[in-house]
Amino acid sequence: MIVVMKSGAKKSDVQNVLTLIKRLKLKPHLSAGVERTIIGIIGDERLFKKEQFSMLPGVENVIPVLKPYKLASRDFKKENSVIDVAGVKIGADELVVIAGPCSVETKEQLLRTAKLVKKAGAHLMRGGAYKPRTSPYAFQGLGKEGLKYLAAARRETGLGIVTEVMESQDVELVAEYADMLQVGARNMQNTKLLRSLGKIRKPILLKRNFSATLSEFLMSAEYILSGGNEQVVLCERGIRTFVEYTRNTFDLNIIPVIKQLSHLPILADPSHATGRQDIVIPMSRAAIAAGADGLIVEVHTNPAQAFSDGDQSLTPPMFAEMMKEVKAVASAIGRTLV
Numbered sequence: 001m002i003v004v005m006k007s008g009a010k011k012s013d014v015q016n017v018l019t020l021i022k023r024l025k026l027k028p029h030l031s032a033g034v035e036r037t038i039i040g041i042i043g044d045e046r047l048f049k050k051e052q053f054s055m056l057p058g059v060e061n062v063i064p065v066l067k068p069y070k071l072a073s074r075d076f077k078k079e080n081s082v083i084d085v086a087g088v089k090i091g092a093d094e095l096v097v098i099a100g101p102c103s104v105e106t107k108e109q110l111l112r113t114a115k116l117v118k119k120a121g122a123h124l125m126r127g128g129a130y131k132p133r134t135s136p137y138a139f140q141g142l143g144k145e146g147l148k149y150l151a152a153a154r155r156e157t158g159l160g161i162v163t164e165v166m167e168s169q170d171v172e173l174v175a176e177y178a179d180m181l182q183v184g185a186r187n188m189q190n191t192k193l194l195r196s197l198g199k200i201r202k203p204i205l206l207k208r209n210f211s212a213t214l215s216e217f218l219m220s221a222e223y224i225l226s227g228g229n230e231q232v233v234l235c236e237r238g239i240r241t242f243v244e245y246t247r248n249t250f251d252l253n254i255i256p257v258i259k260q261l262s263h264l265p266i267l268a269d270p271s272h273a274t275g276r277q278d279i280v281i282p283m284s285r286a287a288i289a290a291g292a293d294g295l296i297v298e299v300h301t302n303p304a305q306a307f308s309d310g311d312q313s314l315t316p317p318m319f320a321e322m323m324k325e326v327k328a329v330a331s332a333i334g335r336t337l338v
């Protein structure tokens with residue numbers, strides 16, 4: 001339920017509403033806009049009647065939120081959320097590009113790649129130190145050592161770090177190094193991990209699971225938001241369908257639909273969505289045309305030798321070309337890539 005206050009409502013009117021919410025053992029979510037204050041009521045809606053709020057002084061309207069996600073919903077917050085990651089703003093008119101290798105392999109590899117993607121215009125760098133691999137025999141990531149290499153690359157290039165955290169017990173450590181913590185597709189419904197991330201105050205990149213519905217995706221965001229961490233950025237990275245010519249099917253439909261239903265920014269990952277280096281560039285253009293707030297892309301100096309996801313990694317020159325083409329699409333739809 002959302003309580004919309006009148007534009008001239010007094011502070012004491014707002015306080016009255018908050019007091020009633022607390023008395024009913026519910027949680028308030030205050031959003032003090034320029035025009036008017038909106039108060040969200042979080043909790044079991046069977047515990048109260050709409051009239052208990054609509055009759056209070058200063059209240060203009062009480063609107064039920066029918067969707068299961070509340071804090072993530074556009075009903076709750078009309079304006080787009082803009083999430084600041086190490087000074088880079090995700091969700092504003094300017095697009096954001098995160099680039100780097102799938103896995104952190106060596107210090108030299110990471111540094112070289114970070115410098116090259118920065119030169120081509122990337123705003124943040126990516127690189128996994130904890131890797132969720134399909135095979136237990138495959139490279140699992142360098143762990144803490146990888147985090148250290150990421151920090152060294154940040155010192156050298158000034159690029160903020162986006163890296164995955166797989167377990168709630170690692171959240172504290174990863175948050176010490178990362179500017180943004182990634183929840184991988186396989187962990188989108190790891191509720192223990194999501195709750196841990198709700199407790200920290202760092203931006204989270206939440207990737208959609210390959211079989212998650214839109215509602216499940218937003219409910220996972222809701223776990224983090226309801227824990228008190230409002231800095232959530234969504235990411236579409238492809239879903240499982242019957243097609244066999246790509247690793248996944250890039251569900252670009254979800255981008256404009258998320259924009260209607262949620263105020264959260266959404267990035268697109270054409271690398272995992274396609275699994276094919278040769279179509280990453282056209283699908284990057286398509287994702288931006290569909291309204292994504294930016295991209296996360298895998299780049300490797302020698303894809304054939306990559307420890308993971310070489311098939312879908314762009315070389316640095318290809319990445320530079322991608323940036324050029326995405327820039328053209330951005331300006332065609334009234335956005336910018338700087």
Ligand code: PEP
Nearest residue numbers: 102184185186207237272
């Ligand atoms: C990744 O970003 O390297 C990754 C493992 O992505 P996803 O969780 O989307 O598969």
Ligand code: MN
Nearest residue numbers: 102298308309
């Ligand atoms: Mn990868």
